[in-house]
Amino acid sequence: MKAGVIQRAYLVPGLPHLVSSAPVESWEALRKGFRQAGEHVKGLKPEVLVVYSTQWISVLGHSFQTNPNPKGLHVDENWYEFGDFPFDLRVDATLGTRAAAVASSLGLATKTVNFAGFPLDTGTLVALRFLDPDNTVPVAVVSCNIYAGQEDSLTLGRAMRQAIEESGKRAVALACTGLSARFFTEEIDPRTDRFSNPEDDTWNRRILNLISQGKNAEVLSLSAEYAKAAAPDMGFKAFAWLMGVLGTPNTSGNVLAYGPVWGTGAAVIEYVLM
Amino acid sequence: MMDSGKILAGFLAPHPPHLVYGENPARNEPRSTGGWEMLRWAYEKCREKIKAWKPDVILVHSPHWMTIVGHHFLHVPHLQGISVDPIFPHIFRYRYEMDVDVELADACYEETLKEGLVAKKMTNPNFRVDYGTIVSLHMLNPDWDIPILGISANNSPYFYSTEIGQEQMVKLGRATARAIAKTGRRAVLAASNTLSHLHYDREPELVEDMNKEVIFNNNQYQWDMRVLELMRKGKTDQLMTILPEFMEKTAAEVKSGGLTWMLSAMGFPTLPAQVHGYWTVIGTGNAVVEWDLTQSARA
Numbered sequence: 001m002k003a004g005v006i007q008r009a010y011l012v013p014g015l016p017h018l019v020s021s022a023p024v025e026s027w028e029a030l031r032k033g034f035r036q037a038g039e040h041v042k043g044l045k046p047e048v049l050v051v052y053s054t055q056w057i058s059v060l061g062h063s064f065q066t067n068p069n070p071k072g073l074h075v076d077e078n079w080y081e082f083g084d085f086p087f088d089l090r091v092d093a094t095l096g097t098r099a100a101a102v103a104s105s106l107g108l109a110t111k112t113v114n115f116a117g118f119p120l121d122t123g124t125l126v127a128l129r130f131l132d133p134d135n136t137v138p139v140a141v142v143s144c145n146i147y148a149g150q151e152d153s154l155t156l157g158r159a160m161r162q163a164i165e166e167s168g169k170r171a172v173a174l175a176c177t178g179l180s181a182r183f184f185t186e187e188i189d190p191r192t193d194r195f196s197n198p199e200d201d202t203w204n205r206r207i208l209n210l211i212s213q214g215k216n217a218e219v220l221s222l223s224a225e226y227a228k229a230a231a232p233d234m235g236f237k238a239f240a241w242l243m244g245v246l247g248t249p250n251t252s253g254n255v256l257a258y259g260p261v262w263g264t265g266a267a268v269i270e271y272v273l274m
Numbered sequence: 275m276m277d278s279g280k281i282l283a284g285f286l287a288p289h290p291p292h293l294v295y296g297e298n299p300a301r302n303e304p305r306s307t308g309g310w311e312m313l314r315w316a317y318e319k320c321r322e323k324i325k326a327w328k329p330d331v332i333l334v335h336s337p338h339w340m341t342i343v344g345h346h347f348l349h350v351p352h353l354q355g356i357s358v359d360p361i362f363p364h365i366f367r368y369r370y371e372m373d374v375d376v377e378l379a380d381a382c383y384e385e386t387l388k389e390g391l392v393a394k395k396m397t398n399p400n401f402r403v404d405y406g407t408i409v410s411l412h413m414l415n416p417d418w419d420i421p422i423l424g425i426s427a428n429n430s431p432y433f434y435s436t437e438i439g440q441e442q443m444v445k446l447g448r449a450t451a452r453a454i455a456k457t458g459r460r461a462v463l464a465a466s467n468t469l470s471h472l473h474y475d476r477e478p479e480l481v482e483d484m485n486k487e488v489i490f491n492n493n494q495y496q497w498d499m500r501v502l503e504l505m506r507k508g509k510t511d512q513l514m515t516i517l518p519e520f521m522e523k524t525a526a527e528v529k530s531g532g533l534t535w536m537l538s539a540m541g542f543p544t545l546p547a548q549v550h551g552y553w554t555v556i557g558t559g560n561a562v563v564e565w566d567l568t569q570s571a572r573a
Binding site for chain 1: 361
């Protein structure tokens with residue numbers, strides 16, 4: 001069997017504000033970038049989308065969704081006014097199960113979850129609404145273990161890569177994460193949305209600049225400092241997972257969009273791999 | 275204005291789903307062979323008292339409804355659904371159905387604003403109630419025949435600092451007490467919190483294997499006992515003083531604010547609390563503790 005390949009990879013935001021129709025300049029720019037990415041994904045005709053979401057939090061190791069057909073209705077616990085997220089996904093349970101087994105063999109605590117009614121997270125659903133709105137591609141979703149550091153996140157990504165290669169499938173990888181994660185903690189007029197801390201913007205741009213030059217290894221090295229300075233979403237470990245999947249290439253990331261969402265940093269970044 | 279409401283009691287009401295799982299209620303799909311009886315039996319004592327009081331409402335502050343913008347109050351008259359615990363889905367898949375006291379939610383919202391805090395009412399009927407709220411409420415009143423009011427845990431203790439977070443919870447508690455008084459409710463409070471919170475990240479094959487159930491480390495145990503001893507002696511001032519250190523040393527879940535909210539709402543009572551039981555769940559320290567204000571009213 002031909003080895004599976006990762007056709008393209010994305011780092012995308014997962015806040016529900018982006019699925020609203022609120023006419024906010026930065027949100028609109030991010031929607032546009034998201035839609036652009038969605039068009040690219042559609043053209044690639046991948047056989048699976050592998051997703052890591054910082055909003056699917058786990059504490060007993062790393063969880064892998066293996067319910068073949070999760071169905072339900074999700075409401076965000078913070079921004080429930082942005083409405084409901086009905087979902088009816090096709091999950092590549094074989095790939096998820098294999099990735100969990102590989103991760104376990106590499107020393108990580110893993111768990112597969114196959115339960116009707118299991119809650120999906122906002123990030124995964126936001127990303128899929130833009131990147132596969134017609135729900136045509138099966139997904140493999142993995143959780144964000146809040147205790148995992150960069151090394152474990154890289155290992156988790158490597159496990160997914162191995163599982164993809166063994167599967168023989170064409171895959172697109174999605175790391176669903178914010179950048180700086182300092183929210184405004186009061187109500188704001190969304191039209192005035194901006195970075196809650198201007199220094200966070202500076203840090204985000206520094207990271208994005210390195211990514212756009214293909215200096216992904218340097219971003220990994222800087223991640224701890226970035227985490228301390230700008231409090232990125234879950235320590236920016238979603239990026240480490242993505243680099244684990246991709247093998248930390250020198251490929252430049254194309255920043256399709258960047259801007260604030262409720263004070264935090266968000267970007268749509270695309271890695272063209274083949 | 276009625277202005278005759280009062281708080282009957284407050285409970286530290288930890289929410290590991292293991293307690294529901296161990297009990298095997300019809301509402302929870304997975305079956306167990308028992309386990310964690312010291313905590314479950316402790317809750318049984320609370321259930322009897324709550325039944326006898328016939329309160330109008332149980333308010334619960336849950337760390338598993340964590341909100342970023344302000345303090346939120348459930349504001350849908352009737353909520354129901356299936357709650358599958360995202361962390362422990364293999365042991366908690368629970369069918370819930372609850373009546374929400376929206377009039378009290380309105381009053382809490384208004385009083386919270388008066389404290390200078392940000393507040394919101396959760397009005398989406400499809401909202402999935404968090405498992406912390408559900409477990410604490412089930413353990414206190416499995417018949418679900420008393421209206422409830424769920425309150426979110428604003429993440430200010432994590433976003434800013436423990437000090438700022440606890441200050442907010444003190445204000446939220448004051449606001450809650452005024453709202454209860456103004457609406458004439460006879461209320462029971464529940465702080466849905468574990469004590470020490472460092473835990474194991476792997477489970478035994480038999481989840482309820484009590485041979486594997488021990489405290490994560492002795493430091494946690496010593497801290498839990500120190501805190502419980504202060505509760506038992508009614509030394510609430512001292513308790514409040516050491517809480518920040520307790521949170522730091524043991525990653526105590528009370529950092530999310532429920533305990534401080536509840537003690538503030540009760541006016542930081544100095545009556546001795548009753549510790550009904552203590553036990554560990556995957557290494558965390560859990561205690562069911564009661565402050566019976568009806569007792570102090572009689573004294």
